[in-house]
Amino acid sequence: MLGQVARAYTRSDADRADLESEMVAQLWRAYPRYDAARSFSTWMYRIALNVAISFGRRYRVAVPLGEAGGALAVEPRPHEEREERLGRLNAFIAALDPMNRALVLLYLEDCPQREIAEVLGITETNVSTKLHRLKRRLREQMTEAEGA
Secondary structure (H helix, E strand, C coil): CHHHHHHHHCCCHHHHHHHHHHHHHHHHHHHHHCCCCCCHHHHHHHHHHHHHHHHHHHHCCCCCCCCCCCCCCCCCCHHHHHHHHHHHHHHHHHCCCHHHHHHHHHHHCCCCHHHHHHHHCCCHHHHHHHHHHHHHHHHHHHHHHHHC
């Protein structure tokens, strides 16, 4: 889980390793304040995301938006099409602000909306609304890219 959060907020292996180390250190320091009445994974996600966002601000880490692709000389194979779509999805996620990036990351991890709301400190209704809007934006961008 920490590795996935670090990948979403960094661009190099060195930055990822630094961020993961900082996450572990913060989790270690915060553990005495952990409330066992709450979900451990929610607590861990919240700390990891806060550390990742702070790390990005402090070190001005930017996730690359991907390379501009040229026209293909031959028809892409299904595997290449899948890779291209994944690249566009990653570019979409990388371009999001930290809150929406965290929201998408948690959604892709199959976290329940209740847990996402708790981690991000927003209401379940807000989670639902934000996800709906993000899905619509992604659908529009993917359709636009496929039509180009």
